[in-house]
Amino acid sequence: MTTFLQILVNGLMLGGLFAIVSIGLTLIFGIVKVVNFAHGEFLMAGMFITWLITTRLGLHPYAAVIIVVPALFVMGALTQRLLIQPLMSARDDHVQIFATVGLSTALINLALLIFGADIANTPAHGLRAPISLGPVRVLTGQLYIFGAAIALVVALHLMMKHSQIGRAIRAVAQNRSAAELMGINVNRIYILSFGIGAACVGLAAVLIAPLYPTSSNIGTYFVLTAFVVVVLGGLGSIPGAFFGALLIGMLDALSGFYIGSDLREAVVFGVFLVILILKPSGLFGNRRALSHLS
Amino acid sequence: MLKLENIHAGYGPTTILQNVSLEVKEGEIVTIVGANGAGKTTTLRTIAGLIKPKQGSISFCGEDITRLRGDQVVDRGITLIPEGRQLFGDMTVRENLLIGAFRAAARANHERRLDEVLSIFPRVRERLDQAAASLSGGEQQMVAIARGMMAQPKILMFDEPSLGLAPIVVSQVFDIVRQIAGTGTTVLIVEQNVYTTLKVADRGYVLENGQIVLEGQSEALLNDDHIRQAYLGI
Numbered sequence: 388m389t390t391f392l393q394i395l396v397n398g399l400m401l402g403g404l405f406a407i408v409s410i411g412l413t414l415i416f417g418i419v420k421v422v423n424f425a426h427g428e429f430l431m432a433g434m435f436i437t438w439l440i441t442t443r444l445g446l447h448p449y450a451a452v453i454i455v456v457p458a459l460f461v462m463g464a465l466t467q468r469l470l471i472q473p474l475m476s477a478r479d480d481h482v483q484i485f486a487t488v489g490l491s492t493a494l495i496n497l498a499l500l501i502f503g504a505d506i507a508n509t510p511a512h513g514l515r516a517p518i519s520l521g522p523v524r525v526l527t528g529q530l531y532i533f534g535a536a537i538a539l540v541v542a543l544h545l546m547m548k549h550s551q552i553g554r555a556i557r558a559v560a561q562n563r564s565a566a567e568l569m570g571i572n573v574n575r576i577y578i579l580s581f582g583i584g585a586a587c588v589g590l591a592a593v594l595i596a597p598l599y600p601t602s603s604n605i606g607t608y609f610v611l612t613a614f615v616v617v618v619l620g621g622l623g624s625i626p627g628a629f630f631g632a633l634l635i636g637m638l639d640a641l642s643g644f645y646i647g648s649d650l651r652e653a654v655v656f657g658v659f660l661v662i663l664i665l666k667p668s669g670l671f672g673n674r675r676a677l678s679h680l681s
Numbered sequence: 682m683l684k685l686e687n688i689h690a691g692y693g694p695t696t697i698l699q700n701v702s703l704e705v706k707e708g709e710i711v712t713i714v715g716a717n718g719a720g721k722t723t724t725l726r727t728i729a730g731l732i733k734p735k736q737g738s739i740s741f742c743g744e745d746i747t748r749l750r751g752d753q754v755v756d757r758g759i760t761l762i763p764e765g766r767q768l769f770g771d772m773t774v775r776e777n778l779l780i781g782a783f784r785a786a787a788r789a790n791h792e793r794r795l796d797e798v799l800s801i802f803p804r805v806r807e808r809l810d811q812a813a814a815s816l817s818g819g820e821q822q823m824v825a826i827a828r829g830m831m832a833q834p835k836i837l838m839f840d841e842p843s844l845g846l847a848p849i850v851v852s853q854v855f856d857i858v859r860q861i862a863g864t865g866t867t868v869l870i871v872e873q874n875v876y877t878t879l880k881v882a883d884r885g886y887v888l889e890n891g892q893i894v895l896e897g898q899s900e901a902l903l904n905d906d907h908i909r910q911a912y913l914g915i
């Protein structure tokens with residue numbers, strides 16, 4: 388029984404991790420309607436910056452948040468302004484896909500150039516120490532990630548629902564030309580939204596860096612799962628991404644233990660496919676899945 | 682107040698509007714009438730900054746606004762209530778109205794404005810917390826008009842506000858247009874409902890195949906032979 392509980396909790400923690408990585412991706416997709424294939428590399432960039440700050444300045448890794456989140460916001464905003472926006476009039480989504488894939492490759496190579504192929508270990512400052520929650524144990528850092536994922540979902544929800552800028556963002560996501568008729572500068576909303584999405588993955592990077600070794604291919608490692616989570620939850624849905632991530636995390640942990648760790652991915656993708664066949668718009672997707680934000 | 686001079690505009694390579702010139706003076710109700718596909722919506726979308734003219738110029742209160750983006754045009758005080766309403770269907774009626782007050786000049790006192798606007802639309806008040814998509818067509822049109830009013834524009838443009846509505850609702854819509862004009866807002870209205878619109882408007886323009894073929898005072902147009910034959914079926 389304790390084993391089962393422990394596995395459930397492991398799954399939950401893994402789910403929190405997947406959630407915090409995925410929220411920015413689904414947010415950008417839901418508003419800007421662009422699949423950011425460089426999302427994983429944004430994560431990588433954030434993790435490297437966290438590593439630099441932690442090792443060079445000897446600070447607690449979480450202190451890096453005050454640099455990494457704004458830095459990633461700027462990175463996302465610039466990506467939208469300089470890369471995506473000029474291509475938006477191309478009317479051909481493929482061009483945007485190639486652009487973000489290109490950005491992803493460029494960032495990986497840039498990381499190799501700067502940091503080499505070595506692994507960068509961010510000092511854990513106690514975040515890898517287990518703590519007991521009743522009969523089960525989790526890593527301190529994992530617990531913080533889980534809490535941060537929930538806080539992020541709630542914060543974004545409140546912003547989208549109760550601020551004028553949040554309403555403007557949802558208006559643009561639903562009907563961009565009607566939004567323009569309301570006096571909303573649509574391009575500025577896209578830049579802001581891309582920035583917010585990237586800032587979210589920046590937060591994820593700070594929280595993940597002390598737990599996972601950073602390398603130029605760390606983004607690839609996380610982003611495939613993030614895509615599964617985002618599609619499963621319903622493209623563009625933030626609560627969808629959260630619950631999709633918990634589901635994937637649970638499946639991963641349960642199948643890893645009961646079926647075998649080499650079959651984990653087969654189970655995860657098998658369930659993913661079945662759910663998509665039964666509900667193609669994803670768990671939280673609706674007819675207008677692409678605009679369903681809240 | 683609003684002046685279009687020799688506007689040529691269209692979609693991609695096709696030119697729809699040819700040499701359109703028109704003027705709306707402060708406090709007027711002006712209408713553009715014309716058959717399906719004449720270019721009425723294209724004209725309003727060009728004024729609203731959603732379509733860039735290929736030639737010609739648009740000025741508003743003495744300022745050249747030909748090249749402004751849609752949101753900048755709204756900032757100047759020109760609001761379009763689009764054809765087909767274009768509400769944000771997943772958002773509540775209240776949220777739709779609040780978004781209407783996005784323009785800087787309208788944001789500050791939006792609470793008071795909301796009250797004013799809702800006093801004109803009691804039905805909308807009852808539906809404030811419903812998703813806009815769940816309303817009936819007539820109610821949605823009222824929300825679209827109310828949303829446009831929330832911007833507190835100097836000139837409010839209506840694109841076929843009576844489209845698809847029952848006769849009783851149509852007459853309500855025209856009452857509201859009159860009421861809005863009565864508060865000092867300038868109105869430019871596009872309609873296929875030629876007779877009723879000319880009854881409400883001070884002046885009118887007739888658009889055929891992207892060109893202005895006739896213009897004048899409403900009474901004059903109502904008595905014009907061409908109008909009577911082509912649009913009034915008399």
Ligand SMILES: Nc1ncnc2c1ncn2[C@@H]1O[C@H](COP(=O)(O)OP(=O)(O)OP(=O)(O)O)[C@@H](O)[C@H]1O
Pocket residue numbers: 692697715716717718719720721722723724764873
């Ligand atoms: N997005 C578009 N792309 C290409 N052509 C368009 C587009 N929208 C309208 N047109 C064409 O432009 C012409 C004028 O259309 P417009 O919508 O301005 O007419 P309208 O007078 O508003 O008609 P209606 O009374 O039916 O609304 C039509 O021939 C139409 O086919």
Ligand SMILES: [Mg+2]
Pocket residue numbers: 721722723764840841
């Ligand atoms: Mg039209």
